[in-house]
Amino acid sequence: MALRELSSLEKFLELKKPNKYSTQGDKKVPVLQSSDGPPLVGLITIACNLVKEAKRSELLGDSAESRAVVQQWLEYRVTKLNNYNKDDIRTILKDLNLYLQDKTFMAENQFTLADILMYYGIHPIILDLAMQEKEQFMNVTRWFDHIQHYPGVRRHLPPVVVLKNRIYPSRH
Amino acid sequence: MAAGTLYTYPENWRAFKAQIAAQYSGAALKVASTTPAFTFGQTNRTPAFLQNFPLGKVPAYQGDDGFCLFESNAIAHYLSNEALRGATPQAAAQVLQWVSFADSEIIPPASTWVFPTLGIMQFNKQATEQAKEDVKRALTVLNQHLNTRTFLVGERISLADITVVCSMLWLYKQVLEPSFRQPYNNVNRWFITCINQPQFKVVLGEVKLCEKMAQFDAKKFAEMQPKKEAAPKKEKAPKEAAKPQEKKEKKKEEKKEEKKPAPEEDMDDCDAALAAEPKSKDPFAHLPKSTFVMIEFKRKYSNEDTLAVAIPHFWDNFDKEGYSIWYSQYKYSDELTLTFKSCNLITGMFQRLDKLRKNAFASVILFGTDNNSSISGIWVFRGQELAFPVTDWQIDYESYDWRKLDSDSEECKTMVKEYFAWEGDFKHVGKAFNQGKIFK
Numbered sequence A: 001m002a003l004r005e006l007s008s009l010e011k012f013l014e015l016k017k018p019n020k021y022s023t024q025g026d027k028k029v030p031v032l033q034s035s036d037g038p039p040l041v042g043l044i045t046i047a048c049n050l051v052k053e054a055k056r057s058e059l060l061g062d063s064a065e066s067r068a069v070v071q072q073w074l075e076y077r078v079t080k081l082n083n084y085n086k087d088d089i090r091t092i093l094k095d096l097n098l099y100l101q102d103k104t105f106m107a108e109n110q111f112t113l114a115d116i117l118m119y120y121g122i123h124p125i126i127l128d129l130a131m132q133e134k135e136q137f138m139n140v141t142r143w144f145d146h147i148q149h150y151p152g153v154r155r156h157l158p159p160v161v162v163l164k165n166r167i168y169p170s171r172h
Numbered sequence B: 001m002a003a004g005t006l007y008t009y010p011e012n013w014r015a016f017k018a019q020i021a022a023q024y025s026g027a028a029l030k031v032a033s034t035t036p037a038f039t040f041g042q043t044n045r046t047p048a049f050l051q052n053f054p055l056g057k058v059p060a061y062q063g064d065d066g067f068c069l070f071e072s073n074a075i076a077h078y079l080s081n082e083a084l085r086g087a088t089p090q091a092a093a094q095v096l097q098w099v100s101f102a103d104s105e106i107i108p109p110a111s112t113w114v115f116p117t118l119g120i121m122q123f124n125k126q127a128t129e130q131a132k133e134d135v136k137r138a139l140t141v142l143n144q145h146l147n148t149r150t151f152l153v154g155e156r157i158s159l160a161d162i163t164v165v166c167s168m169l170w171l172y173k174q175v176l177e178p179s180f181r182q183p184y185n186n187v188n189r190w191f192i193t194c195i196n197q198p199q200f201k202v203v204l205g206e207v208k209l210c211e212k213m214a215q216f217d218a219k220k221f222a223e224m225q226p227k228k229e230a231a232p233k234k235e236k237a238p239k240e241a242a243k244p245q246e247k248k249e250k251k252k253e254e255k256k257e258e259k260k261p262a263p264e265e266d267m268d269d270c271d272a273a274l275a276a277e278p279k280s281k282d283p284f285a286h287l288p289k290s291t292f293v294m295i296e297f298k299r300k301y302s303n304e305d306t307l308a309v310a311i312p313h314f315w316d317n318f319d320k321e322g323y324s325i326w327y328s329q330y331k332y333s334d335e336l337t338l339t340f341k342s343c344n345l346i347t348g349m350f351q352r353l354d355k356l357r358k359n360a361f362a363s364v365i366l367f368g369t370d371n372n373s374s375i376s377g378i379w380v381f382r383g384q385e386l387a388f389p390v391t392d393w394q395i396d397y398e399s400y401d402w403r404k405l406d407s408d409s410e411e412c413k414t415m416v417k418e419y420f421a422w423e424g425d426f427k428h429v430g431k432a433f434n435q436g437k438i439f440k
């Protein structure tokens, strides 16, 4: 999964030639051989590198605070969303829903790499949600829908249907 | 891509809409908001401005190609790109929906609530309470809408967001304290996201959200009042407030006809902007120095022979860059009856124009006899525009036809000679000289 994600990210960043990745270990951690140094290991390391290569460093945050928040969510992404069991899902959705109550994006007021990788990571969870659950976690759903419509982001993933007019309006 | 100039006073939320739209679309927009490019209350009353923008209101846009627009929403629309305007017929209509919503549901109650806190409007408890309720209703609608949406229309910022944000700036800055705005979490999130977009930030700067609801600023209100001495009704304001019921009803009626609350009684943000404009004592201050000394000429005209000394002095010293010569003709000569009444017309005008004496000279002549007369004159004005950004000028300006003369022309030389000396053929008139008046 991480490899498709990285290739989508490359396209989003409009990087000219696609990289060749390999994986290591049972967790299939992505590895990128670089021509002039040690190999880059792990989703976050590689993704941040691609962003810099594309000269889009604003996607890593445009202030010290937002850079820290971006890193925090990238970390969350690989620790919580790379492998979870069924019981974790509600906790994840609850946490995120609370966090996104007063936010449009994952970090500060800008679209960043954290939005992209969180979106890729949470996509399978959202895809499985019933309409009523999507409404229950409205802040996550709203954020998710915004990111999946963000030009160039969705790529390899199927769109998830989100209704703007709630059908279970009494639930919050 | 549109390129042009936006005329406005500084920090005008109506102008912000166009400025932010231009940030998104990349339209090359210059802003003229300060002297000498634009002086609110002066530039927008010159004939040149009124020619393009008949209301004399700002913001007003003039394209480099000459294309002119007034009304802030139209200007913002023009300076937008397709994405901001809404790319499908549905999206475009939704944008228009929210733009109209801002004008009709937000601005009226926001003004009623906020203006007293800025000291530009008398406080009326009931009106304010009603306005708070109306603001809450608008916020509830927005909050509901933004519960499932990031921006107002589609998944991108549009003119709808720009317009509604700008119309809520005063609310968020002055009165929506944390406890008041807390129930409208979705609106807060959206508002904060918008004002933090780089395209908003360059125009708005840092927007500081209200920490404590501002209350009626009685001191500032009192200070602002003398500036509007022209309206004697003002004195009654506190007494009227004692009968709020009646006043409110009256207000409500007025509100229906006109969007601004109680227009002729209170100031609004326009008047406040006008009052805040540094009043230059001399409306001609921005003009470059001239070699022609008006007072010197007037002295010669008063004390020496007109034909032998004053007129030669005039032409020796006249500076056609710094001054202009105008021919004025009274439009309604058919209505002129008794000559003494006609003369009062002229002297009345001179009195109203008193403030111009340092910068203008005129000889205005009544020709003909009772019931068959006409009035015309020659004016020398500082600058190249008719100098009338001065109180009470408008009536007189509109009663005359004005024609700028080419100071090098024979026609001009002849007219100056005849009008200054009160003698000659006055060929262009066809009536005999009756009497003249000098503005000096």
Ligand SMILES: N[C@@H](CCC(=O)N[C@@H](CS)C(=O)NCC(=O)O)C(=O)O
Pocket: B014, B056, B057, B058, B059, B070, B071, B072, B073, B269, B270, B271, B273
């Ligand atoms: N609906 C107009 C309102 C414009 C307006 O009222 N402009 C005021 C300033 S706030 C103005 O220029 N007043 C000058 C005057 O009336 O002489 C818009 O949105 O552009």
